Amino acid sequence: MLSTLTSAAEVAGLVKDEEAALKLLVDEGVLTLDRICKNCGSPMALRKRKNTFEFRCRKSRKADCSTEGLRKNSWFSNTRIPLKDALMIIVLWINKYTSKQIVKETKLSPSTVVDFRNYLRNGCSEIVKKYEVIGGQGKVVQIDESAVHTRKYGRGEKQRELTWILGAIEDGSRKCMMQIVPNRTKAVMVPLIRSWIDGQSEVHTDCHKSYGTLSRYFSAHRTVNHNEEFKKVMSDGTIVHTNTIESLWKRVKQPLKEGNGTSESLLPSYLDEIIVREREGDRFASRIWKFIKDFKP
Ligand SMILES: [Zn+2]
Incomplete structure (x- = not known):
């Protein structure tokens, strides 16, 4: 589903708000909602907090039980922009939109878009590191x-x-x-x-x-x-x-x-x-x- 998205209009139609972006990323297995409290082992529940989401232990009245950011341990932990915008940039970058076009579609600042694209490109460097050698017998x-x-x-x-x-x-x-x-x-x-x-x-x-x-x-x-x-x-x-x-x-x-x-x-x-x-x-x-x-x- 995510990998078939090709245009800004498609993403905008599908992802109206932050909740929709979260639902899509969870449905696609990119983010997970399963968290266990490190202190007491109880399942944690997701709450909306300001513009973001966080997990809270269901027994969080106890002082030692804590909260955890939705993005922790995920690729998104290295960025603070809304998931909705992140999703848009990823799709547009994959489909070769220029930085200028992405700025226009997301209304984010040019430097935010440039940084995010660099983050995506660093991912490519990680992928390249794992590629096998090229060529072989008869090649x-x-x-x-x-x-x-x-x-x-x-x-x-x-x-x-x-x-x-x-x-x-x-x-x-x-x-x-x-x-x-x-x-x-x-x-x-x-x-x-x-x-x-x-x-x-x-x-x-x-x-x-x-x-x-x-x-x-x-x-x-x-x-x-x-x-x-x-x-x-x-x-x-x-x-x-x-x-x-x-x-x-x-x-x-x-x-x-x-x-x-x-x-x-x-x-x-x-x-x-x-x-x-x-x-x-x-x-x-x-x-x-x-x-x-x-x-x-
Ligand atoms: Zn707990």
């Missing part, structure tokens, strides 16, 4: 590096910098990995490549010298020299190119162009969001909701 993985312009703020001055990203993508799928690298040396790139890609894969790269030792770690390493050609047909019929990763770079850079770049500090989670969107495809929304549901602070 080709393309590897490449690309530079993006980032902003760095220091002493009140806006500085534009060039940041390098190393990436790898499995041919014929959207399973990819990307990470910022401080430089393009062998010492930096090879360990990352090995941590991402199954050693039984065949890897394709351009002729950058840092890729020189990859044949030691993978079943095959083929290169295409971009100064001479963009595609090479080997004697066994294998076509060596890096088009798949070139098109990934386009998908990475297009939103950065439209959004006037990103700050260097936000780039890692921005890349992780793309990795999760690429890998999950149509399952992206359900993956995010599963993450929120399973979250343990």
Whole structure:
């Protein structure tokens, strides 16, 4: 249900107020109403308190019995905005609304929306950490590096910098990995490549010298020299190119162009969001909701 929501109008129609948001999140198993008092073991009851909800022990007249916030131990414990607004932002972010559009729909402040989106993107970073290696026997993985312009703020001055990203993508799928690298040396790139890609894969790269030792770690390493050609047909019929990763770079850079770049500090989670969107495809929304549901602070 939650993962099928695609527009602001749908959410607004379904979630009229805070109670409706709570009911939906409980029905979907994102929040739970089962609480036991830590002091006496009695079931706790949910009460509305001002704009929020809290659990109270049914025997709470006893001094040691306490109250507990609804959001405790849930993904929502790290945010204070109303559940109704949180639900709206999550759905709109999943469906690629811009921050500006989300501000317009929720009437929250731009900084609140930006912070909340960052919180969601940090979730993507957690999801990426648990992904298995890409490639495998009979699979080709393309590897490449690309530079993006980032902003760095220091002493009140806006500085534009060039940041390098190393990436790898499995041919014929959207399973990819990307990470910022401080430089393009062998010492930096090879360990990352090995941590991402199954050693039984065949890897394709351009002729950058840092890729020189990859044949030691993978079943095959083929290169295409971009100064001479963009595609090479080997004697066994294998076509060596890096088009798949070139098109990934386009998908990475297009939103950065439209959004006037990103700050260097936000780039890692921005890349992780793309990795999760690429890998999950149509399952992206359900993956995010599963993450929120399973979250343990
Ligand atoms: Zn109690």
